[in-house]
Amino acid sequence: MATLAPATPKGDAVASDRILRAATGLFCERGYHGTSVRTLARVLRLETASLYYHFPSKQEILFAILDRTLDDLLDGLRRAVAAADGAEQRLRAAVRYHVLFHAHRRQEAFVSHSELRSLTPGHLRRVVAKRDQYEDVFRGLLTAGVRGGVFQVPDVKLTAAAILSMCTGVALWFSEGGRLAPEAIAGRYVEIIVRSVDRRGKGPRS
Amino acid sequence: MATLAPATPKGDAVASDRILRAATGLFCERGYHGTSVRTLARVLRLETASLYYHFPSKQEILFAILDRTLDDLLDGLRRAVAAADGAEQRLRAAVRYHVLFHAHRRQEAFVSHSELRSLTPGHLRRVVAKRDQYEDVFRGLLTAGVRGGVFQVPDVKLTAAAILSMCTGVALWFSEGGRLAPEAIAGRYVEIIVRSVDRRGKGPRS
DNA sequence: GTCTATAACTAGATAGAC
DNA sequence: GTCTATCTAGTTATAGAC
Numbered sequence: 310m311a312t313l314a315p316a317t318p319k320g321d322a323v324a325s326d327r328i329l330r331a332a333t334g335l336f337c338e339r340g341y342h343g344t345s346v347r348t349l350a351r352v353l354r355l356e357t358a359s360l361y362y363h364f365p366s367k368q369e370i371l372f373a374i375l376d377r378t379l380d381d382l383l384d385g386l387r388r389a390v391a392a393a394d395g396a397e398q399r400l401r402a403a404v405r406y407h408v409l410f411h412a413h414r415r416q417e418a419f420v421s422h423s424e425l426r427s428l429t430p431g432h433l434r435r436v437v438a439k440r441d442q443y444e445d446v447f448r449g450l451l452t453a454g455v456r457g458g459v460f461q462v463p464d465v466k467l468t469a470a471a472i473l474s475m476c477t478g479v480a481l482w483f484s485e486g487g488r489l490a491p492e493a494i495a496g497r498y499v500e501i502i503v504r505s506v507d508r509r510g511k512g513p514r515s
Numbered sequence: 516m517a518t519l520a521p522a523t524p525k526g527d528a529v530a531s532d533r534i535l536r537a538a539t540g541l542f543c544e545r546g547y548h549g550t551s552v553r554t555l556a557r558v559l560r561l562e563t564a565s566l567y568y569h570f571p572s573k574q575e576i577l578f579a580i581l582d583r584t585l586d587d588l589l590d591g592l593r594r595a596v597a598a599a600d601g602a603e604q605r606l607r608a609a610v611r612y613h614v615l616f617h618a619h620r621r622q623e624a625f626v627s628h629s630e631l632r633s634l635t636p637g638h639l640r641r642v643v644a645k646r647d648q649y650e651d652v653f654r655g656l657l658t659a660g661v662r663g664g665v666f667q668v669p670d671v672k673l674t675a676a677a678i679l680s681m682c683t684g685v686a687l688w689f690s691e692g693g694r695l696a697p698e699a700i701a702g703r704y705v706e707i708i709v710r711s712v713d714r715r716g717k718g719p720r721s
Numbered sequence: 722g723t724c725t726a727t728a729a730c731t732a733g734a735t736a737g738a739c
Numbered sequence: 740g741t742c743t744a745t746c747t748a749g750t751t752a753t754a755g756a757c
Contacts, residue, residue: 340548426544426549427549468707
């Protein structure tokens, strides 16, 4: 589960990684348009001109954050799913991974969802393509379970969206020193979701 | 279900309602900090100075949107719950109402979630207090069901957060001309959620 | 209730020294 | 690789005419 660790060690990060980390925190807290290049520079104890040596524009900083985060997210999901057997175990692994990622890398995950609208059209297209691939993995897991007779899901597309909304929400409220550890949250979410798609659950309006 | 209709008829809205409607659309699309007062004025075919006759600041426009939306949301939820009997029916009514609101009043709902961070501290406090009341209703419904022996929910607080994240997500992707009508989506969400909390569902790791 | 004109400030970005 | 200095344009908000 390498993608759950920060992308670079905190001690001796190269300059561009320092910038991305600081930008992630600010974009998470105040939003992309709510964060000025001057503010970002001040946090980094640099002048604004110095930032432009590392990135050609503020927009490229945002894109780098989203692009890297989505790469890590998708890569980790594929590993997690590949390590499990059977439809239910694969769905459990996928949900667990998604929740852990959104807890451990909360700020990056939050920005990746909240700042899609701040991307230029070209950047947006590339990021959305990756997000769609990610969603397709979940749809595939549900479809496999339905075909295998272990899940009962009337609308795979809608259910995948519902599951992902629920799990992504963790990035909105998770706090490191909070009541529940990431693993505990992930465990509960897995149970909630598996119950809701399980063939043995109660039927509609029964 | 009066709160699912627009707050004011579109034809002869008073000026401040016209402003709030236009601002809601822009804040939803580009964010609060991504929308300039000039842009808002242009959309309304006014000069920026004219806006300041109706609202003292851009911040007050944002607050008015969130405050009204949360009032309507909480009011409608209480009505919906009061009209149902029994723990399961009440939860069904609450989830259905929440989803319908987030589909029918998508932009207001979206802004109310995404722009909390753009509120000044005083405004934020007031809005968060209302949001907490809203969440408390859901927690109360789950607790009642657990006490009545119809729900099996190990962690009411976490489950309420999970349910609300899932349903609120509808405001992110719902489209009026889309494949599914609001009622169809609400119906599916109700089933997903009721299954996941029902006592008769499969137990943990069974 | 809407306008023109503008004040006071901040935005993203660049030139060129060191 | 970071700095000082600065450009151009855009920002929220106000004064005062109509």
